[in-house]
Amino acid sequence: MSGAQEPALPRTGIGVDIHAFAPDGAPGEPPAPLWLAGLFWEGERGLTGHSDGDAVAHAAADALFSAAGVGDLGTHFGTDRPEYKGASGVTLLAAAARIVRDAGFEIGNIAVQFVGNRPTFAPRRREAEAALTRAAGASVSVSATTSDHLGFPGRGDGIAAVATALVVQTVRRPTAREDNLEP
Incomplete structure (x- = not known):
């Protein structure tokens, strides 16, 4: 290597999270609360x-970890x-x-796709994006779709979320190959 600084290249990551709906509580007990995309859904x-x-927030976090190459949700919060x-x-x-910023990356953006028949997401999209953007300190967009009654989301058994994240390395660390080079 000539010693010239290599340009910071963007890196992308993917995160997926899936959760089942909680069972109904005992008679007279309130159901478990739904937290999704940083919001309480009464x-x-x-x-x-x-x-x-919160599958939406979890998928976003996993996409960040994937992009930075620093493990996954289970590694950090298992x-x-x-x-x-x-x-x-x-x-x-x-x-x-x-964690991602401490590893030397700046976050460009995160995009999340929520898959489920409920809750009806569109009326609270902007509110959800604002909550997630505040948490990440970077732009987060959320879109939603149903699965046309197919699979576990279509049966109403749970929900899924898929996310992508873009990060850029701001602190260059030597590669494993460079670490092993002798002067």
Whole structure:
């Protein structure tokens, strides 16, 4: 290598998260709350999970980790970490953004596709994007679709989210090959 600084190249990552709807509570007990895309959805059945089950925020965090090559949601916030039991999705997304920035990356944007028959997402899209953008400290867009009654989202068993993220390395670290070169 000539010693010239290589340009910072963008990197992309993909994140997927899937959660089942929580079972109905015992008679007289309220259902588990639904937290999705950083928002509370009153009157909707919640999702199962170690944290709050916010598949949209979780997919966004996983896309960031994937783009930066720093592990995944389980690596950083897994079930072996009791301090994250019940944690909000926006808390995890904010922590993921910090981890990625601390690893030497700037976040360009995150795009998330929510797949499910409910809740009806469109009326709260802007509110959700604002909550996720605040958490990530970067632009987050969210779109939603149904699965035309196919698969587990179509049967109403749960939801899925798929995300992509764009990051740019701001601190260049030597590659493994460069680390092994002798002067």
